[in-house]
Amino acid sequence: MTVSSSLPDDDRPPPARFAFDRHTWKEIAHLLVNLPAALVGFVYVVVTVSTGAGLSVTVIGLPWLVCGLAGARLLGRAERARARALLGVRIDEPSPLHGPGRRPDGLLGRIWAGLKDPVAWRTVLYEFIRLPWGVLTFAVTLTGLFVFWPVLPYVARGLTNVDRAMVRGLLSPSDELERRIAELESDRGVVVDTAAADLRRIERDLHDGAQARLVALAMGLGLAKEKLLEDPETAASMVDEAHGEVKLALQELRDLARGIHPAVLTDRGLDAALSAIASRCTVPVKVTVDLDERPAEAIEGIAYFTVSELLQNVSKHSAARMASVDVWRRDDRLLIQVQDDGRGGARLDGGTGMAGLSERLGAVDGLFVLESPAGGPTIVTAELPWRRRGKG
Incomplete structure (x- = not known):
């Protein structure tokens, strides 16, 4: 019996053999753990979803459901870790619900974002369909250990390939979309930080440069105005200094404008x-x-x-x-x-x-x-x- 696989080459375990190697034992362990893991996940999502739906007419119903969906994300993380450890399935973690610069405003915004979380809902679906599959794989594997153990490596490979497909289909990020969203969120944070730093630099340059020079210029011209009648020569000298300050201020403003967009x-x-x-x-x-x-x-x-x-x-x-x-x-x-x-x-x-x-x-x-x-x-x-x- 030959089991085909559509897994990428870097995630595909060695071909199944009659010998029980470490890969086979990992797959058998995964299949035996399927039942208790599926029971925990199924009970959790049934209780969470049914209770949240039943209480949705009250003020605590939707927040309860959102908390339950957040817990479903944690279940998904645990299942991905189990698949990595026992099945060699290397998949990225989905992007956080509230990434950088993406946190909704207000309680209602956070509740609505939690209710729309596709990662959590895919995990809920995964846990729903896992129970009958967990019962089947546990029974077949346990029977195989005592009845048809010579061909159990091939059976285990076929069953775990279905597990791999389920993990990839329901617990992986949505193709490149979620990864791209996470990258864009991070990039948006960089852009915002850079823009804020540029604004602070422009403000500092204006305050310490041209603004300070113009304030000194205004004070100098005020003093020159006071001395214009009683000491014209001193006033003329002060006006000359003010003229030089004006040139320097204009140059600083030109340099600042060049730094913004030449x-x-x-x-x-x-x-x-x-x-x-x-x-x-x-x-x-x-x-x-x-x-x-x-x-x-x-x-x-x-x-x-x-x-x-x-x-x-x-x-x-x-x-x-x-x-x-x-x-x-x-x-x-x-x-x-x-x-x-x-x-x-x-x-x-x-x-x-x-x-x-x-x-x-x-x-x-x-x-x-x-x-x-x-x-x-x-x-x-x-x-x-x-x-x-x-x-x-």
Whole structure:
């Protein structure tokens, strides 16, 4: 008797043999535990669902049912752990009910989210149908140990393949959807944190820079006004100082605006904008931009600030003699490569902002690859999704 399996190669146990190897004994143990595990799960979900439905006309009915569904999630976790240990089924855990930035507001919102939880309801269905299957597998396996034990490895393999299919079908994340949701939730948290940090930086720069300078300017002009009649020369000197302060304040405001979104990027695109920041780098930088059209403004902005921060790292940390920036399009991806001939040794956790760049690109389905062996060179390759201008 040959038992076929649709399991992936990395999860498929060795072929069943007449010999009782460790894989066979694990499968037999799983089948014998099926009955007590199924009894516990069946009783739990029946009591929880029936009690919650019966009390739904009262104020405690729905919260009780939500708590029961939360417990069903724990049952599912235990069943996945049992399948991993005894059947070698490696499946991811589903995403949490309330991921980062996803917690509903208010009691009613949390109750409604709990009632809609697909992971919990699939576990409830799993526990409902497991009882008759648990009785069958327990009886067949126990009988096989004393009656037809020579062929029991083949029987156990066939029964546990059904178990594997049930675990994968009802207790796994919903294909790629739930994993993708979890990734997007995490990415959204990164975007929110980054935006908040940028706003704090802008506020700090305004408060400590241009705002403080303008306050001093106003005070100086006030004093000059008071001395205008009694000491015109001193007043004229104070006005000259104020004029210099105005120039400095304007320059700080220009620098701040450039840090938010540079005008040259809006007006002339990545080629001119990257050439501008390359000219401010302390090492010679060769910029090559090969694009037949411009991507969306958001993608341009991320590309600009990615290169800007990488070139700042080149200036501060690399001890390089030269660097290069290459930007091109490949299919539906915008590719950026920044290279320098410095001392290398850069790391994502090295405190140079590389980890932040990686998170920012990951938040928009981008990639960030760092190659920096000791002694150099350092090569950073970044990919961003290509989005047409005007379509975001």
